[in-house]
Amino acid sequence: MSASDPRLAGLAPEVIATLHAGARALRDGRLPQALTLLHDAQRQAPQHPEPLRYLALAQLQGRRTEAAVALLRQALGLTPDDAQLHSDLAAALAASGDAEAALAGWRHAAALDPALVSAWFNLGRNLQQQGDTAEAIVALERACALAPQALPPRVLLGDALVHAGRFAEAAGHYRAALAVHPACGDAWRGLSNIKTMPLDEADAVALRAQLQRADVVASDRIAMLYALGKLEEDRDRHAEALAAFSAANAQQKALTPWSADAFRAYMQQALAATATLPAPLDPRLGEEVIFIVGLPRSGSTLFEQILAAHPQVEGASELPDLGIVIQQESRRRGVPYPQWIAQASAGDWHRLGREYLARTARWRQRRPRHTDKQPDNWKHAGILRAMLPGATIIETRRDPLETAWSCFKQPFYSQPHFANDMADIALYMQGCAHAMQQWRVRDPARIRLHVYEDLLATPEARIRALLADCGLPFDPACLDFHRAGRSVRTASAAQVRQPLRADTARALAYGLLLEPLLTLLQAPPPL
Template sequence: MTQQTTTPGAPAADPRLAGLPASAVAHVQAALQALQRGDADTALQQAGRVLAGTPDHPEALRLAGIAHAVGGRHELARDALQRSLERRPGDALVLIDLGNAQQRCGDREGARASWRSAAALAPAHPMPPYNLGRSLQLEGRTDAAIELLSQAAGLAPDFIPARILLADALVHAGRLDEADAQYREALWRNPACGDAWRGLANLKTRPLSEEDREQLALNHDRADIGEPDRVAMGYALGKACEDHGRHAEALAALQSANGRLRREAPWDAGAFGARVDAIIAATAHLPAPVEPLPGREAIFIVGMPRSGSTLFEQILAAHPEVEGASELPDLELVLRGESTRRGQPFPAWVAQATAGDWRRLGGEYLERTARWRERCPRFTDKMPENWLHAGVLRAMLPGATVIETRRDPLETAWSCYKQHFYRLPHFSCDFDDIAAFIRDCQRAMDTWRERDPGHVHLQSYEALLRDPEGVIRALLDACGLAFDPACLRFHEARRSVRTASAAQVRQPLAADTGRVDGYGELLAPLRAALARAGLSGT
């Protein structure tokens, strides 16, 4: 879900166009039409023609700011919108779009201030509470987000993005019945809403009904829907068919959805493997840390998606000393910022980094994540892709604990193939790409565990199912935590869970969570891909 901009129609009598000649009004209307069809360049040209004759007109500046934002030029968008606001103080529409630009520029507090001002000026407008709620939800402030998103959905019942984001937040809070109702309300308004079907499919503990399957099959093939909705419904149709034992149809639906995504953005497994080679080599020799303890607060949970990482985090978050922060982008952002500063991509600069550099970067990470230690001394960072960066942690955050979660390769691979990931290109759309990615992840983590055995630990999902208490005790010991019986009742922990497993970790452990057996020989190609990568599965 994205922040929403404001591009209302602007007839000639609109007071927002006061002071413009008729020719300029025509350019404003042309700019609006261009924005409505997503043509940012034409919109900017039309707004520029207005500004050439009437410099600093607030509405032309606003439209120029929106056009810059659509084109990804967020600093230019912010500057144009600030100029617009200076010339028309108290303009709620400008404040809404200014907040969006500020957020994109990294000014989170400035964005929220703009949206709050807009809400005070236009209390009936749904955009300020929607954008505020979205911002808070991304930070894990789920209860506050639910309140704001409920307000937005109430102000504009047909504004489906607000309803979907509200449903997502309710899932994260464990309020699954309410979430289900919101997704279905969205589908009542638009039966081909891919985001609503995606949300229902991600309630993995609840099977989709036969009626759901029929509705998905009917709407999936409509000619009047966009590709994102068709892809999302394809994944949901795969789940619905699997839920009802129609495995051949499930596989066909998932093959179609994954094929569409892969054609949109192909994954380059060879290039990715070469990158992993470069990272492993670059992190072989790192300077000894200045101090041994920085980072002790952090517990990184890394590895393959769909390997049980959310479950292990839920167990740790049930401990009274641990805050479950879910998937944080901060480690990648810190390293990306250093790459920008040095003018070299990661890991090209790793060999030049001194112990002092790593200490500085570790401090930056801890500063960025400080809010997750407001209630507890320790916190989890469960971004699975952090395995790519785990090799530098012994220099950057030498006191941190790294937990790698592993699940049977076949179950992991199939679960990834069924999951709709939004970050493209993605490895999960092709069996051979999935197998190569699992192999790269395992060989990198094996290397880093050998280099730093005191801080990098392997946890097996299947072992947890076989011996929950024994594995949980070992997990807590690896993290330097005393045993607490609350960790055995992890499903009772009340926290925001912002991953695709949010519904699953609200339940006790199930002895049988496998899904591949029902497919039999239908998954022979996936087994063959894993075998070619040197992996084996059930």
């Protein structure tokens, strides 16, 4: 923001000074001071939209989305065709959970001002999050054309192209980002995740050079260490790979420590609270849904790809909706989950199930059923027999050492994360297996276990069993799952576009180097 900014036209110098001070406080994370200054600016110029806009941005940073929406609507009442205001309103609507209205807002902003980069970028980012990869690519290409040196649109376009299976194009955009900023961790992360296009010696030299720099921010350094670890593993330099992955995880854990005690407490509460649930009002509610749950890196993307090849199933990937419905109910009750489970009636569970189905209805527009493969949904598997009793739950498992090692070397966006420490991985895996076993006993007709190695050993037999467990007739297209053209929005996007391979295991090649991890898995700490 500068005094010559046309958006500030008509404001007195003293108001501009107050607005500048408020904007700086907001940028620096000093929210209370920012709110005070921006309120002052708005009171001094109540009929100007810019103080209202900045005050709304501050409210949004403070997670007061309703206040932000109201302020931006007030500003639009003053200047109805302001593209930036429409774009900011869309961001506030997205934060409030109204995804469709947000997308409409960004589209309108881009139509009002086709040169507004933020509108195209946010439109593309949110379309991608909703699985509309083709349209997201168009929007992000527009953002990159308007701002060719900007890193976020370039990297996100690379991600979208990976999800669409256009790996060479994606790599080109990641490398374009690195040409602008050679230490761009997200670009290195993207390149490293294209498993079918391994990094080369020139990349090794570049990574090591960037890691020597003292001015690299922590997030970029961590991402580059993960990429270096993957590069070294691909070259069978296992000691060097382990050292890079260990350094990345240690630095990430120091920034965002994961609480083993909180996890233990959660598991004890969830298992106790779900022991007795009311009989559902409609036992068939949720028949449209196939949940794929379990640990990350356990083959869940592969199982979803097989199901999504079926003409009756839409592969929706990792949906946030179940968690959002539960969070909203916790806020409504003023009690954290799972502490309110015992107080929920059959009517409450029916209402929550219908909310989930309403939120995910768009995934059933083309096909009658959809998958939801958010791995963390295993934590809620115990309530589904009351909330969505007709849903199918497929738990996926893979060799424990292979799963644990794959988690340890995978950079996860969501932090804090159990995968940053080998002892935490062992605890988490034990907790998941223990809880799912109890919930499977309580709901044996709906919770089915499928093992990755069994699928590799007898593909057709296990695919037939998977379809039968989901109540689906056999379809030969499921045997050719790798030919499906759907968007795949996980780190396994490249692998699931190839036929089944028995040579994907990596942990055994490390031999005694992974003995500490194997020991933890064989004798994990008690829950």
